[in-house]
Amino acid sequence: MKQETIYECELCHSTFYDKERCERCEKSHYIPKKIESCYYSFELNTGYPKNIIIKFENGSLVKYEAQYELL
Numbered sequence: 001m002k003q004e005t006i007y008e009c010e011l012c013h014s015t016f017y018d019k020e021r022c023e024r025c026e027k028s029h030y031i032p033k034k035i036e037s038c039y040y041s042f043e044l045n046t047g048y049p050k051n052i053i054i055k056f057e058n059g060s061l062v063k064y065e066a067q068y069e070l071l
């Protein structure tokens with residue numbers, strides 16, 4: 001019987017037989033650092049922000065639009 005090791009990216013949960021490919025996958029994901037700003041809508045007021053700008057650890061800013069799906 002042969003036993004194999006599988007590595008799982010802790011961020012996207014992809015699995016790899018090769019440890020270095022898994023490490024590259026983990027390093028390819030940018031980590032959110034903080035919410036830079038939130039925008040609310042008066043017309044479509046759900047109480048939640050309509051969009052949010054997130055600052056990532058690499059300094060980039062990314063805007064996310066809400067789909068108002070409560071989980």
Ligand SMILES: [Zn+2]
Nearest residue numbers: 009012025026
């Ligand atoms: Zn990954």
